[in-house]
Amino acid sequence: MMDSRRTDCLTKPLSRLFENLGSKVGSYPLYFFIVPVLLSAALSGGFIFLEGRQDNSLERQFTPTKGPSKATRAFVKENFPYNYSMFSEDRQYDKGSFASLIAVARNSRNLLDTLVLEDIISLNNKILDITVDNGRLGFNELCARANGECVSNIILEILSYSLTNQTSITYPVHMHKATPLFLGAVLGGVITDDSGSVRNAEAVKLFYYLDDRESTAEASKLWLREFKKLLSDNTDSEHIYVSYYTSKSKQDEIDSHTTDGFPLFLIAYACAVTVSVISCLRLDNVRNKVWVAVFGILSAVLAVLSGFGLLLYIGVPFVITVANAVFLLLGIGLNNMFIMVSDWQHTHVNDPVPKRMAHTYKEAIMPITITAVTDVLKFFIGVKSYFPSMQAFCLYTSTSIIFCYIYTITFFGAFLALNGRREGSNRHWLTCKRIPSDRPKNRSELYSICCVGGDFDKSTGAEKMQPVSYFFKDYYGPFLIKPWVKGMVIFFFVAYLTVSIYGCLHVQQGFELHDLAADDSLVNTFNRKDRHYFYDYGPSVMVIISEPFPYWDETKRHELQACVEDFKGLRIVDKGIFSSWLDSYLLYGQANNLTLNDKDAFLKNLPHFFELFPFYQQDVNITGDVIHASRVFIQMVDIDSGSMELYALKALRSTSADCRATSLLVYNQKFIFFDQYDVVVSSTIKNVGVIAAVMFIVSLLLIPKPICSFLVTCSIGSVTVGVTGFMALWDINLDSISMIIFTVCIGFTVDFSAHVSYAFVSSKKTDPNAKAVDALTHLGFPVLQGGLSTIFGVSVLSVSKFNTFRTFFKIFFLVMFIGMVHGLVFIPVILTIFTRRSEKEERKENTVKVTKL
Numbered sequence: 001m002m003d004s005r006r007t008d009c010l011t012k013p014l015s016r017l018f019e020n021l022g023s024k025v026g027s028y029p030l031y032f033f034i035v036p037v038l039l040s041a042a043l044s045g046g047f048i049f050l051e052g053r054q055d056n057s058l059e060r061q062f063t064p065t066k067g068p069s070k071a072t073r074a075f076v077k078e079n080f081p082y083n084y085s086m087f088s089e090d091r092q093y094d095k096g097s098f099a100s101l102i103a104v105a106r107n108s109r110n111l112l113d114t115l116v117l118e119d120i121i122s123l124n125n126k127i128l129d130i131t132v133d134n135g136r137l138g139f140n141e142l143c144a145r146a147n148g149e150c151v152s153n154i155i156l157e158i159l160s161y162s163l164t165n166q167t168s169i170t171y172p173v174h175m176h177k178a179t180p181l182f183l184g185a186v187l188g189g190v191i192t193d194d195s196g197s198v199r200n201a202e203a204v205k206l207f208y209y210l211d212d213r214e215s216t217a218e219a220s221k222l223w224l225r226e227f228k229k230l231l232s233d234n235t236d237s238e239h240i241y242v243s244y245y246t247s248k249s250k251q252d253e254i255d256s257h258t259t260d261g262f263p264l265f266l267i268a269y270a271c272a273v274t275v276s277v278i279s280c281l282r283l284d285n286v287r288n289k290v291w292v293a294v295f296g297i298l299s300a301v302l303a304v305l306s307g308f309g310l311l312l313y314i315g316v317p318f319v320i321t322v323a324n325a326v327f328l329l330l331g332i333g334l335n336n337m338f339i340m341v342s343d344w345q346h347t348h349v350n351d352p353v354p355k356r357m358a359h360t361y362k363e364a365i366m367p368i369t370i371t372a373v374t375d376v377l378k379f380f381i382g383v384k385s386y387f388p389s390m391q392a393f394c395l396y397t398s399t400s401i402i403f404c405y406i407y408t409i410t411f412f413g414a415f416l417a418l419n420g421r422r423e424g425s426n427r428h429w430l431t432c433k434r435i436p437s438d439r440p441k442n443r444s445e446l447y448s449i450c451c452v453g454g455d456f457d458k459s460t461g462a463e464k465m466q467p468v469s470y471f472f473k474d475y476y477g478p479f480l481i482k483p484w485v486k487g488m489v490i491f492f493f494v495a496y497l498t499v500s501i502y503g504c505l506h507v508q509q510g511f512e513l514h515d516l517a518a519d520d521s522l523v524n525t526f527n528r529k530d531r532h533y534f535y536d537y538g539p540s541v542m543v544i545i546s547e548p549f550p551y552w553d554e555t556k557r558h559e560l561q562a563c564v565e566d567f568k569g570l571r572i573v574d575k576g577i578f579s580s581w582l583d584s585y586l587l588y589g590q591a592n593n594l595t596l597n598d599k600d601a602f603l604k605n606l607p608h609f610f611e612l613f614p615f616y617q618q619d620v621n622i623t624g625d626v627i628h629a630s631r632v633f634i635q636m637v638d639i640d641s642g643s644m645e646l647y648a649l650k651a652l653r654s655t656s657a658d659c660r661a662t663s664l665l666v667y668n669q670k671f672i673f674f675d676q677y678d679v680v681v682s683s684t685i686k687n688v689g690v691i692a693a694v695m696f697i698v699s700l701l702l703i704p705k706p707i708c709s710f711l712v713t714c715s716i717g718s719v720t721v722g723v724t725g726f727m728a729l730w731d732i733n734l735d736s737i738s739m740i741i742f743t744v745c746i747g748f749t750v751d752f753s754a755h756v757s758y759a760f761v762s763s764k765k766t767d768p769n770a771k772a773v774d775a776l777t778h779l780g781f782p783v784l785q786g787g788l789s790t791i792f793g794v795s796v797l798s799v800s801k802f803n804t805f806r807t808f809f810k811i812f813f814l815v816m817f818i819g820m821v822h823g824l825v826f827i828p829v830i831l832t833i834f835t836r837r838s839e840k841e842e843r844k845e846n847t848v849k850v851t852k853l
Helices: 011-027 029-053 058-062 068-079 114-128 154-165 214-232 249-256 262-279 290-313 320-345 353-382 388-424 445-451 467-480 483-504 522-534 554-568 581-591 599-612 642-658 676-702 706-729 736-748 750-762 768-799 803-834 839-852
Strands: 097-105 173-176 179-182 198-200 203-210 240-246 537-545 573-580 620-623 626-637 664-667
Touching (some): 029 290, 029 388, 058 249, 068 537, 068 664, 097 114, 097 214, 097 522, 114 154, 114 203, 114 214, 154 173, 154 203, 203 214, 214 240, 240 522, 262 290, 262 320, 262 768, 290 320, 290 388, 320 353, 320 750, 320 768, 320 803, 353 388, 353 676, 353 750, 467 483, 467 768, 483 803, 537 554, 537 642, 554 573, 554 581, 554 626, 554 642, 573 581, 581 626, 599 620, 642 676, 676 706, 676 736, 676 750, 706 736, 706 750, 750 768, 750 803, 768 803
Antiparallel strands (some): 097 203, 097 240, 173 179, 537 626, 537 664, 573 626, 620 626
């Protein structure tokens, strides 16, 4: 058993402070009511800046600020600058400017079918005829060029030639005009024969690359807009389905939907109001708490308006993930309201309102303070996150929580006092007219139902306990403390942890940027088809020799080539698809009887080699007789999920680190987003650890007994394991978005355990079992009310067309449900097991027994 030493050095003075504050609020409610309303009205003016403050840049907000791939990109940009006259998709360090479409043959027909191919070629011709700037600029003027010509879709030429001349197409590499061409990225749904010739292909992907220099940037943007307009009217034809995408699509999609969640917020709040009002309904026409519930939710609304408005005023970016904070504030506001109402109902109805408010604040504000302080601290610490989207979210949330706390003890408390004055003068909840407390003899039962009220428990002087509270007091509480029930609870707790740990071992990582867009968006439609038909081959990856290297030294060169072979040996790399300036140069040397094992000869013959193969010149950074850096290319395969992206990134970086010959880097523009995998798990663990540490310190200072502080902290760990495990079982990946939601929700679960634990140690009962029953009697119903109201409110997100909001609902539901189970089942039982009566309490009880004898 743990000892019963107390750590209430702050509890008593704070309780006195809150008691005095409650008395002031009860005495002068109008001041405390009006000032928050005026302040919110002033601060809400910040929303006029909302449009200008929106910042949903995918790279800036949803990738680590100091991701290693950003450093590698800077190295690539410095050492291998673009040659705009020799465009190469594989050599781009940014996504550039482009449009793309996927054409799929209807009814699983073959692309080599004449009618299917004619539809595709016809659509391609329409695209090439798009013009902007009053017809002066078309694709030929804006296209990316290589060797003086627009980079075209050679696959159409290959398909047409094959169909016309009845020749075969080899896959994935096809020889066209004596040049090997990789078709894995443009031909999908392919079935080949034993010789590798294409028998059937279901899909083709076409690209239209544009010159993205500043001089043509505006015209290129207009061309992409016309491309989208054309394709929106030509997505279906008689023989093909078409989906399309541009380099601007993801960003445009997210920017256009930043505020699309607001209707859901209104519905969520409407649902929460409905449930809260229903749970606060009383049959007594005086004790009815309907308006209390409405103003309790209004308090949370004012907090959102004030917190968001203030930060919008001062210029803090508004990211799409910030919208989730609205639901968190709703949950906090509901919990605060139900706890204050519960404590108000335990005061003597005949006492003056200031006295009732003093008692309410003394009992209720301390647990509310505990959760508010921990929430604010953990979110302010989250401002130092690796992800700017997380930083913005934490800043908006922590600021709004401060306002939520302030408005709870001012605005809502003031309304509670005003409502108390109405009750004190026995006025009707709707008409505010005085009504009798007993039915007059000459009146009917109907009159009693609608026009009589003000009854209370004569034995306690307080309001009559609600039926659900009676259930906790007379049935649930006594049942839970039975020895065999405690044993079953511990058994189920162990089973819960076992299942949760199993789930934790199967957590998947993976971030899909299209998840930020709507399900029915063009981005998602294109991505689904891309994954379905073209997942066999992933991106081409640069393997960069990042330091000067003696390529002419045969021994050193063999060591370098051995390192490259290690890359080819990875299961996510196609060893047969490889591009290397060095290997090509050595073959060139053999064909021309050149000795390239000598430095002078090696460097002397390079210029002529680059004249013959100009693309390779972009792969070597040479100054004088020093090759500062160079690169070769490998082809990734079977990258069909986020977990494979994570595996591939780790495998490539591990292989590059293992190379002893020289320093290697690996890069593809998509790695900028893959970098999150390196930090998302560590960030989540750090965030949960911070939450637990903050909770322990704060609760140690504000909860009278250390054992309760320890158990509340442990409950965070338990809920974390549970939510993580069931996330995996519910197919929720761990990524930068779910990490934000997860951190938010885990912090929210503190409320349940902290409230019940504080009620347990504050109970005047001496027996631990009696303390548990007393705590459940007082807070069981408020915890249930807050949890169910919030779950019902956010349940509207389950039907959202945005995966971000659906993920929020899933995680929030898990946290609320598991948190309620901890607060109402596990914590009370464990507290009774690990708590013993102090010697003072035992002496007091023995004295009472002796006196009775």
